[in-house]
Amino acid sequence: MLCRMPDVLSIVVVETDRERAFMIVDGLREAGDFDIQVISEPSGLARQIQMRDPDVVLIDIANPSRDVLEELTLATGPKERPVAMFVDRSEDGLSAAAVEAGVSAYVVDGLQPARLKPVLDAAIARFRLFQRMRTELAEAKRALEERKVIDRAKGMVMKARGIGEDEAYALLRKAAMDQNKRVADVAQALVTAAGLLA
Template identity: 75%
Template sequence: MSELLSIVVVESDRDRALQIVDSLRKAGEIEIYVIGTTTSLSREVQKRQPDVVLIDIENPSRDTLEELALASGPLERPVAMFVDQSDDGLSAAAIEAGVSAYVVDGLQPGRLKPILDAAIARFKMFERMRKELAATKQALEERKVIDRAKGMLMKAKGLSENEAYDILRKTAMGQNKRVADVADALVTAAGLLS
């Protein structure tokens, strides 16, 4: 093993990969490779022989890494997520943040800690962004459905926009449902009847 720690980061999103690389660099002097496509994952990891592979827990190709690590000798080097199994807190924090670290060879826990800390912080930030994006998208979708439902009510019953929304809101309250769900039901039902 060379003096410099080598890390492979598996990440197809270019911006995200760059940011992870940036934060890892701050953790120390490290050789970093980024693998974007999972089809070449197996080949690349074998070629690079890194000390650590970082991969998003949501990436299904994680199982391919498991196979690689096993192939490197399951009995002499039991594959562990983390070298220091006694450090449960770190493992749990990493998993919670969505980091999967694969330690390909025996490595001092002290050398791994700053890397994981950096990766955890970065992954957490992305997790938050991902959630916010999903919430925004959902809100947009719901807005569209509510608008369509309002339009249908206005046309069918000759109501104003405010009156149409009022009906949706009251129905939702009466049924203990969200306005978006009532609107969705109306749009679906209208689609079936048309």
């Protein structure tokens, strides 16, 4: 299910340095109308973010280690919301690890107030793209599983009635219409019942 961003975004800024936090908040206020909250103490980050339930998470960290990156990205629920991470320096492979962990935007060379809005917009767009892709993939997997169940049920009907594939499917479809159900649901019920009787 795709999430829709509200008109006024709530943003959680994770920043331990007070001066940098003020700079980020000021930059965001200049860029638009946002509901901004700052987390200055990253211990218990997952709980803090969950309590605030923001639309977007913005993390500013000087030099993340792989452990810090993993902890931060897991804490922000990257599958639930866009995450933008600003870093001053990055080791080889950290940007790829950040993307794999679900960070929507990973910006090296620090945070500059003028870049906040474009980076947030890019993070949201990228998050929506990946969210759409995850939804489409889940739907494709579900359709494939349903197709397999329908094929099994068709095979069972063909064997039991001594009829062809088209006739077996027509029987499943008629049963589905009579019961006001989907063909996949009728097929699943048939496969489940056959499993109990076997």
